[in-house]
Amino acid sequence: MCAQCGLVVAEAAVDVGPEWRVFDEREKRRVRTAPLKLVVKTDMAVKPEHGARWRRLARLHRETMHGYERRLAAIGGELKRIRECAGLPQRVAEEAESLVKRYFDLVAGFPPEVVAVAVLWTAAKVAGVPRPLEDFLRCSKADESRVRRVAWRLKEVMKLERRPGIEDYVKTLAARVNLPAAVVKAAVELLERNRRVLAGKNPWVSAAAALWLASFKKLGLLKALAEAAGTTPTSIRNAANRMRV
Secondary structure, eight states: OOTTTOOOOOOOOOOOSOOSBOOOTTOOOBSSOOOOOSOOTTOOOOOGGGOHHHHHHHHHHHHTSOHHHHHHHHHHHHHHHHHHHHTOOHHHHHHHHHHHHHTHHHHTTSOHHHHHHHHHHHHHHHTTOOOOHHHHHTTOOOOHHHHHHHHHHHHHHHTTSSOOOHHHHHHHHHHHHTOOHHHHHHHHHHHHHTTTTTTTSOHHHHHHHHHHHHTTSOTTHHHHHHHHHTSOHHHHHHHHHHSOO
């Protein structure tokens, strides 16, 4: 555009299509689909014609990638592969990517193939196109029991309809193993005192450890809490050792 007379010398319309999202609380959906990626900043695509120097740079970049982004990249690759194999619509993949980002702390300890199958299975239900788990397992080598464990965790958290606090995990586990309200209250107080120590830890394991300590390490309760939390007695015992009673 000329700065003197305003004449438009050349123009280039990048995109004249509709916006991706509808800004309406009653109808949260995408107007048109677009390929999404869990990791964008660290996605470096290098072709053979770029030369050996750029290939070495790309390999160094992948090796030094931050653990969180590297984990997301691995899960994103599995999501894409399983979605194409199972023939799922794009909106299911978008919902699955949203679940991974929203509840990353819950699924971070599982292999990428397990997380991908679990979130796609859950996302298909949320999107209104439920599919049997066998359709996803045929496209992956993920263990069925671990997939169901991750899916159960997602279901329990999503039912709360808000970002859960540590007391929510305590109440859920206490209800599953039939613990009294006094033990729940003592466990919540114990977690409050050890909030800094437990920061970033698995909330299910922390809640189970607090309940076990609040019940004075009741005989047989450790195994029941491990089954209810979807973890192992060793993980609960290690978390309990880190707490200050």
